[in-house]
Amino acid sequence: MRFTFGPIPSYARPHCTMQIFSVRVADLEDGLRWPLHVHGLVAARDTSDHNRNFLFSRTRDNCQVLTQQDPYLLLTGPSRVIVIIDPITIEFQLKVKSKTDPEEDEMLAFGIFNYPQTYLATHVIRSGILCDRCTIELAYAPLDPSVEATIIGVRIIDGVWPEGLRGRVVAEVTTVREGEVLLLDSRDGKMPISPSTGAVELWRHVVSVDLEGGKLVVSVVASPQIAGKEDGDDGGGSAVVVARGEAVFAPERAGTSNGTCDLGFCKVEVAVAWSLVSSLWNERRALAKLAEERAWMSVLCVPV
Template identity: 70%
Template sequence: MRFTSGPIPRHARPECTMNIYYIRVYGLEDGLQWPLHVHGLVAARDSADHNRNFLFNRTRDNCQILTQEDPHLLLTGPCRAVVIIDPITIEFQLKVRSRTEPEEDELLAFRIFNYPQTYLSKHVIQSSILCKRCMIEFAYAPLVPSVEATVSIEVIDGVWPEHIRGRVIACITTVSEGEMLLLDSRDGMMPISPSTRIIELSRRVVSVDLKGGKLLVSVAPSQIGEVDNNNDDDFVRGESVFEPKRAGKSHNMCDLGFCKIEVTVTWSLLSNLTDEWRAGLKRTDKR
């Protein structure tokens, strides 16, 4: 949300970006067995600032349990759009927690990959990554040119009942058969701040094609314990469609029956270190 409001510098513009759809662990080897208590990190580095942009980041005391039926990492990022100006580096450092001592934690995946693709993809690309003790499926789609969209959802009327779970999904209309999971409360209560009434999403940032693309945000409630909430006819599925903007905010209200929610999308252009460096030189020369 760097360039949402106020004076927007000339070097901020739509850029080639990458949406990450999911990361799945499969093909266990070398004695590993389900379930896995996984901790560690998955991060992306790009030329926007060269820092780690975490997609997954858990400590040993906050492991995610992966099962053969549900082997997907619960992504918490990226925290900003992943820019494909130069090749993107994806870093995996994942471990399986030992039942006894930390020193006995087992390595699950330790790899670094570069993704140079900058072309427009109309479908989700699934890359299989061979690691020493497992396979990792990394699903993504490059977009050009695109803007950053940050999603926020607030309960504005009524109450979200404790016995109702929820899933929040984002889709880009120009990419077929791809969903980005922003939140899955699973068999727990929806994480709603009591002070702000904002639903605390696991991840909030996606990219949207500026020309021809639209962002679809779906909120799907269901009874806690339901295996497939798409087959639950007792609840209304809230859907909001947003046209991308270069800056500013977009709002849409959804009536779920038991409560009303407002979906807000904050738009921003993008920049990289090279353009910011050049802009800094120009300001210095003028002085």
């Protein structure tokens, strides 16, 4: 949301970005057995600032339990879009928690995935990253030119969410087939809704959207908590749908948009903030040009 409000600098523009849909653990080796109590990190680095942009980060005291039926990491990032100008890297540092001794935690995945290409995709790309004790499957798609969409609010504005219904909030980009970004899944727990404001607490917020020809679709899905999971669904979707509402957004360069998902028993308002993106190279070039212009002005303004 760097350029959502206020003046937009010249170096902010649509860029080629990478949308990451899911990260899955597969093909366990070397004595590892399901379920796995996983902690550690998955992070991306790009030319925006070279810092880690976390997709997954959990401490040992807050492990995620992965099963053979649901081996997807619950992603909470990125915190901003991943910009593809120079090659980007995805870093994995994942461990399996020992049941007895912290010193005996086992390494699950340790490595780096390099992505140098900038070609476009109309479907989800699935790359298997071979690690010593498992395979990490990364599902992603490059989008160009694209902008950053931040889902800043999901709020019930009419009606109530029924007890006993599982809730899922997902985002899709119409230019990428079979791609779904899981923003929230209450699973067998209660839908995280604030009793005072009706706001729904999301896991993920940031999505890349094609500026030319693409649209952002945010869906709220209600299903029984005891429902099974579809084979191949990223993050474990429910096979039985009680109600589904969609809000469709045309991409913008800045500002905010609002839409409503009508599920019948309640209406859910979705708010999206739009922003262009930038890179360190563009910013430094713009600052150097500004410094040069100021230097010339100071020379021209010196009295003879």
